[in-house]
């Protein structure tokens with residue numbers, strides 16, 4: 478009788494257990510390994526794995542086979558419930574048949590395909606959560622002996638191991654799908670919309686510098702997308718799978734900010750009963766986003782400068798120097814050069830954080846993006862399961878006539894509000910009741926001539942109408958145009 482060395486068995490098992498802990502290995506590979514190990518340890522000629530294709534009929538399909546003459550097995554079409562494996566699938570009980578030729582359940586098709594007579598067979602169900610998901614079967618011992626009790630026990634254990642692998646792989650697939658959904662939501666959250674030249678330039682610059690470690694200063698008015706760009710830079714860098722840690726320098730008093738950034742040792746100050754790592758450490762290998770850097774108190778500016786220069790710091794109350802690899806992105810809506818001139822911001826720190834500066838344009842300088850942004854926010858803020866509302870006639874022109882001091886955030890909020898307050902499917906200019914006359918329109922580069930002139934005409938005509946108390950005939954006189962032409966203009970520009 479051929480004996481398989483104990484060493485070989487242990488090696489095979491060790492290999493399997495290593496594989497099981499390696500997440501990158503595919504379940505098919507694992508199953509093939511287990512099958513081979515079972516085959517070798519018990520000394521069988523071939524083994525195969527069949528999976529239930531149809532839960533109702535329990536029809537089985539060959540999935541994997543290894544050993545002599547198994548090449549054809551994958552093509553066998555097994556009628557449901559037929560053969561020894563069909564019975565195993567139906568009853569959920571193992572069958573050991575040491576003379577299949579006299580077993581009425583034996584399906585001749587298998588030996589015909591394999592072109593060798595089969596003598597004995599051990600067949601086990603693969604069960605997950607009380608449900609048979611497949612069958613694993615072993616045919617003929619290498620030494621011609623029959624399957625004994627020990628063989629059966631060993632094979633049965635392997636069968637239950639294979640079932641576990643399937644279960645893990647199912648969970649993994651499920652997790653994979655969940656992960657995919659989360660990723661989609663994440664990407665949606667950080668989508669940057671806009672095709673205008675000024676925003677395209679900013680995106681190109683951000684993408685270009687993403688992979689370097691250079692510090693980036695994001696400058697721009699409130700609501701222009703600075704935080705969005707900080708995420709863009711991180712997501713396009715090689716650090717994308719490492720932490721993105723964000724802190725607002727304006728939100729915390731200096732002493733707390735210091736603890737947050739650098740962490741502290743146990744007992745560093747009253748109330749520090751445990752050691753705590755700071756945000757610099759938390760962001761190690763990733764990106765640290767210091768928002769509202771212009772609000773950073775002077776003494777913290779000194780401390781930050783030191784960390785940037787030395788790439789190392791100490792926790793509060795600590796003696797050990799901690800080295801970190803952190804990419805720094807900062808943002809402010811202040812004019813930092815002015816702050817430096819006025820003595821509110823350290824010049825040396827300014828130079829350090831200002832290696833790459835990206836200045837985000839205010840919305841009034843990229844009015845051409847309003848249409849795309851509107852479409853995007855309409856979709857983003859429509860309640861799930863409800864149709865997405867459409868922009869009605871004149872709405873885009875109306876929105877372009879406003880100066881948007883709160884920039885894209887203001888636009889987003891007003892779209893969200895309009896969706897809630899409008900019952901109809903179309904959003905009209907009335908759903909955005911801002912005072913156009915209060916909106917000084919700046920005709921900046923980046924809009925098309927038509928956009929700029931529509932914008933100007935909307936503001937100018939609206940103001941004139943206002944000054945005549947809404948009297949169109951008077952307004953036409955002031956403007957020096959025909960009354961009918963003014964009506965046409967009002968319609969075209971969506972002015973009411």
Ligand SMILES: Nc1ncnc2c1ncn2[C@@H]1O[C@H](COP(=O)(O)OP(=O)(O)OP(=O)(O)O)[C@@H](O)[C@H]1O
Pocket residue numbers: 666668669670671697698699700701702703704705706810853885886889
């Ligand atoms: N180009 C854009 N495309 C889509 N959404 C945008 C865009 N720019 C900004 N937003 C959205 O506008 C809102 C404000 O953006 P963000 O918070 O990035 O601005 P900010 O410059 O950091 O503002 P603040 O200075 O007030 O902190 C966010 O909800 C953001 O998703």
Ligand SMILES: [Mg+2]
Pocket residue numbers: 703704768
């Ligand atoms: Mg912000």
